[in-house]
Amino acid sequence: MDIRVQEAAFDLGDEARAFAERQRGMGAVVTFTGIVRDLDGGDLDVMEIEHYPGMTEAAIEKIGQEALSRWNLGDILVIHRYGRLRPDDLIMMVATSARHRVDAFQGAEFLMDFLKSRAPFWKKEVTGQDAAWVAARDEDEDALSRW
Amino acid sequence: MDIRVQEAAFDLGDEARAFAERQRGMGAVVTFTGIVRDLDGGDLDVMEIEHYPGMTEAAIEKIGQEALSRWNLGDILVIHRYGRLRPDDLIMMVATSARHRVDAFQGAEFLMDFLKSRAPFWKKEVTGQDAAWVAARDEDEDALSRW
């Protein structure tokens, strides 16, 4: 399990390639990548991501262990950035490997659902002179109940 | 929609990076990659993949259009190789983008389920002097009924 909480940018291509290449005996690799987007069609300038140093790594580790215990996974990668991000910047990614595709998909979806609502990150959108904390969505909380 | 049926190898890193970079307004990118594995612990030498030129592209196009009609997707990429592959070679990949993660995941899973059982590819495993066509799995056929 490879967990990285970092301010620095990362390269999806390099990370996905390296993850897939270090898997042995795994027929399936799934990646999810989250990208800063101006979904409301406004003029998003900056997304600030705050986190809880210490707890963040522990919370992700716990989510990852839970995923490993529920599905037949080979490996897990989680990279999550904090700090000031710009539109089109990559926020985070997860990758999973498994012998079969269903485990790889389910593991990645589980990680994403729990990272959304159970890892201590908070997003703030800065648009011109305005700044607003992104509100948690009910559907993200609801998504946890399916697991 | 970008569909490629090819004998040549492809690079997961380059494809994933390029796909993510050309998305506009999409907050989520999911990739799935299938890799040649010796899952039975034998000594797999070669996986030969046969396909039905002409029908293959049309069948994948149809599956892709169906995915676009069912989920709110930005774009779809499908690359599928044929010919003689070796263990650890990448067989195929799909990528989906969407505003929200659920669509990206569901779209990718839908594409994979239908590529498995509805795109005209056949795999043959060559191990030493033996060669055997990979049998379709009942669970792959059953997976279609959930959509």
Added chain:
Amino acid sequence: MDVLYFAWVRERIGRPKDRIETQAATVRDLVEELRAREERYAAAFEDLSALRVAVDQELSDFDASLAGVREVAFFPPMTGG
């Protein structure tokens, strides 16, 4: 009409393609004609439940009409992905 074979159907018949003049009305009728040709055809088409068929490059079934059809293909269940 072009009749194509893939995977073990191709291997069992020993060729990838036949060009056939036929009056067969349906895929099933065509299969009967092919079975009657030679032992290797009979062997390939022994168990239709193990076979899939495409008519003019669209997945179809054994009751499909062959009226106006240019290409029929027989193969085992697909194993893509």
Added chain:
Amino acid sequence: MDVLYFAWVRERIGRPKDRIETQAATVRDLVEELRAREERYAAAFEDLSALRVAVDQELSDFDASLAGVREVAFFPPMTGG
């Protein structure tokens, strides 16, 4: 005991952290003490249903005991991913 604040809780209180000597038995008791401090604390803790709490860096709830606890953190629902 260290009491940490994140996101708009931190902004509303105007600082990321307090070092507090307290006899509070539970998180809820601690919240009452904080509310009584100053108006900005009262404002931050006005609606507990909008807040989450971590006790020694583990997600917890307002009825959790503070016996032996070194660090409590208050923040809004998380928005990772």
